[in-house]
Amino acid sequence: MSANPVLWSLDQRGVATVTLNRPEVNNAYDAGLINGVLAAMAELGKQPHLRVVVLRGNGKHFQAGADLKWINAVRPGSAEENETVSQATFEAVQRLNTLPIPTVALVQGGCFGGGTGIISACDVVIAADNALFSITEVRWGLTAAIIIPQLCDAIGVRQVRRYALTGERFGAEDARRIGLVHDVVPLADLEAAGAKVVEQLLGNGPEALAETKRLAMESSFGGMPFDDEAYKRLVKLHSAKRQTAEASEGLASFAEKRAGKWGTGKA
Template sequence: MANYDHIRVVYGKVSEVVLNRPEVRNAMSDRTLDEITHAFRNFAMDGELRAVLVRAEGKDFCAGADIEWMKRAGRLPAEQGRRDAERLVDMCQSVEQCPVPVIARVHGNIYGGGLGLVAACDIVLAEAGARMCFSEARLGIIPAVISCFVVPKIGEWAARRYYLTAEVFGMDVARQMGLVHEAAAEVELEPKITAILENIQRNGPNAVREAKALLRKFPGLPFQERVELVLDTLVRLRGSPEGQEGFSAFLEKRKPAWIKTRA
């Protein structure tokens, strides 16, 4: 198990990634991005993993990019600067492509690049008082890299307003645009997250992974290729050991085997 400086990882069937630089409001530097990427690439190799919870220490989930790092990166030659910027792509991709559900629990301020991390997660729950902002234009740059993950979630229409104005918005707007699934008071949030994780673990482990993989492939496919994909997937899963166990458990009025062994 790796040791990290900017994040903390709690390992288990439901693992946690905790942003752990509250003294800088969890601003993300190149090191932060590399550590998150490393953690999620390790998760991808864990066949027993059921879900990952992403949360943060301190009063803010993430203030965006570490400005000291961004200033240094701006002085790099173009090719080095490009490689440096790819760190953010790698981080968001490692989260989005994690084979199990990734749930974000966000609070406080979530600005700039922090919204790329949020958009890469599968399920997002927020404290009702949280605030979000695509703040890059205030710094003379744009939400460039994170657009690959944000725009598919919120659409070009919402992006036009909130990219161009860099307005701060609350959780009602975040829900409407598709960045957040649910917002609640802090005392209500933990039971909601627990319920989501329990529901995930009631499902077939492979079925959950297959559902996430299907949703990742689906958007870019022409209709007929979508049809072929869903037919091939259903036929394969109906005949799989997990599918057969699920059918048998239902008919025999018992819990399937995976529930007996879940954490």
């Protein structure tokens, strides 16, 4: 397993690169990766000359959502322990969402579940032509509660009502059509396309960028502060669903590589 689940660096221009680094599990998130993102955001917040953050994933896939083995291990804990896990997950996405500088996500391969929330929290998203997306939580008897606001910002309620309910997979061109990503490029050109956007951002006034982002966030679903009562409710819903019989059956179906036995009285 990777020693450091999240890597970050900062160059002389003030461009930070944050890399999800669990390629052996397709960068699926667990407590280590969540805490790594939170730590990276905290350290970057201390950098006086930070101008842009680029988010990427090591390996073939950008981010495969939650590590379901870890989720299954979390489930038997108390309600309070499960809420703590959901709160940390929410804060990792929301800190990225409200960072007062531009953020650019570069997506290759799979981007599932929480990964779609992560990119919805970024300002500019570029996908490789091999990227594949899915809001997968319902497939495992879970909900995407804590990333629904960011998804609604990115693709609109109408598209969320389709893709978060079906859990279907869709490709990069469909992701661009619905607004989840801004551009689609050949995989070999992904880094260069990201670099071009970064150069464009660096040519703009830092204070003007921060104010423009703040004003945009003020009118968005995802602009609510993370101590807002509405978000507290989402955290509670997210954690409580994890401990239901339906989630137990969904996670069992994942582990056993079979369809969920919904509506049979066995869940």
